[in-house]
Amino acid sequence: MTNKIRVATTSLAGCFGCHMSFLDIDERILELAEVVVFDRSPITDIEHCSIDCDIGLIEGGVCNSENVHTLREFRKSCKILVAVGACAINGGLPAMRNFIPLEECLNEAYINGMGVENAQIPSDPELPLLLDKVRPIHEVVKIDYFLPGCPPSADVFWKFLTDLIAGREPSLPYELVHYD
């Protein structure tokens, strides 16, 4: 158990689609589980990273203060940090709000939106504050590898992780590299 490679994963401003795609490796996850143990991840529900994680997989961009804290925790805890999917790499769909002032977004959703009752912009101190723009994760911390795709296919995860675990420099063949 202790010799296993520790993998942590999280979804920041993402849709969990990359995690779903990761799980599409299907029964190969059994093979993976022989050499890998999952640390902090939606799969395990562990809340914080152990200090000695080997690989951190980050889905989604950075849209609020909590995302920044999470991303920094992953960088601190993981030897290798990987940007997974379009949103982590360039902000993706959530970054489409970058062209609309934040106040307008909030007004549209919570004040003027259709069917809104008791209109108010949520301001509970427990809620993470939104950043004025959604940013890709390489603008916040150093990223070691990038897996493009919306989502990257299960084969991308498989090829990348098996390369890395075998001690090879990960490389994706042409058919596995796509931005959509």
Added chain:
Amino acid sequence: MAKTITIDGLSIPFEDGQTIMQAASDAGVYIPHLCHHPEFTPHGSCKLCTVKVNGRNCSACTFPAMEGQEVINNAKDLNADRQKITQMLFVEGNHFCPSCEKTGNCQLQAVAYHLNMLDDHFPLFYQHRELDASHTDILIDHNRCIFCTLCVRASHEHDGKEVFAISGRGINKHLIVNSESGLLKDTNMTASDKAAHICPTGAILIKHTAYQVPIGERIYDHQQIDQVSLNSEQVDHDK
């Protein structure tokens, strides 16, 4: 005896008046490019086709082939520069491939794939740019314009119209259309114009044609742009 240059050590014949790009393409050698198109006057703006000619960097699409030139094209450092240039094109515009109907058929994306570009490297600009959906058949999405001027040249040289131009300089550079309102609907452009079909990205699109080709059957799904480009452009060069 035909005059020759060498590209990466290969002897390539050329005719007087040909550019390095034309000679290379005729001989089946791919030099990455976006603003070059064999049918139109070269523009030399995207700089992807930068090659080393006798040790100096030149744009292959504008530089005339001359007897005895030693050209380096497919080299690690040149491809690294090309990847950086492509990354700059991506961060300067708003290229969200998953929501773009050109994806899979896009030359900008295909060049990036060819150069094994996996990230954007630079901070993203997220510049606000407009859409022009005024025309009944043609959509302009300025978010995806890379200022290659192919639409400008196609409209002028092929269609005999002057629908497009580039206005402004540097970071304020933008594509404009030739109508008082500034809208495409008030120009004489039609969907059958060459200019409507020449865009290497998803900036100029024909409406009502999106997503008709399924994933797996799109131009660059299984074939890299070097092969696609040579197959299609050699025909043009031979005309």
